[in-house]
Amino acid sequence: MATYTLPDLPYDFAALEPHISGKIMELHHDKHHATYVAGANTALEGLAEARESGNLANVNKLEKDLAFNLGGHVNHSIFWTNLSPNGGGEPEGELKAAIDEFFGSFEKFQAHFTANALGIQGSGWSVLSWDSIGQRLIIQQLFDQQSNTAQGTVPLFQLDMWEHAFYLDYLNVKADYVKAAWNIANWENVAQRLEVAREKTNGLLVLS
Structure with a gap:
């Protein structure tokens, strides 16, 4: 096996x-x-x-x-x-265009994603996903390790909000951890994931 x-x-x-x-x-x-x-x-x-x-x-x-x-x-x-030691900044190219289209701007996306992360009750993840049905970017809260996200969505960018991900460094100040994470976000990796998700999932799930 x-x-x-x-x-x-x-x-x-x-x-x-x-x-x-x-x-x-x-x-x-x-x-x-x-x-x-x-x-x-x-x-x-x-x-x-x-x-x-x-x-x-x-x-x-x-x-x-x-x-x-x-x-x-x-x-x-x-x-x-x-994540990447060479990360941070803002996305470029198709990823930037998609974020602007579906969230209005990178700043609005960043504020939405941050609020989503800080609003998780207990343990979970904040997730930027590609919705293969709606053909759009969405943000989701993933509870624990496996629940509350819709089928047909592909995770592109995830931030771990379990305490083991940040407590030794930031104690209970989640906002400082989330703020720090933006400095190491690997937008090249996220852009690659978006490209594949768009190409490979279109028409994969049929609602009829």
């Missing part, structure tokens, strides 16, 4: 300092993300065993475990590439 694996970071742990410390990045990647990978693989193994034995009593729990842990793996895999 194919298993999920922990991707390497595309930069050193300390590369995002002073915005995110190397200590947080090491713990976040090597401990938290690794735990999601292990949890997803364990859930897959449990589901395979349940099917083989015919004992499906634990399927409900295992499916929830898979959704949570696979969500954590996917979210973090995107998150690492959404």
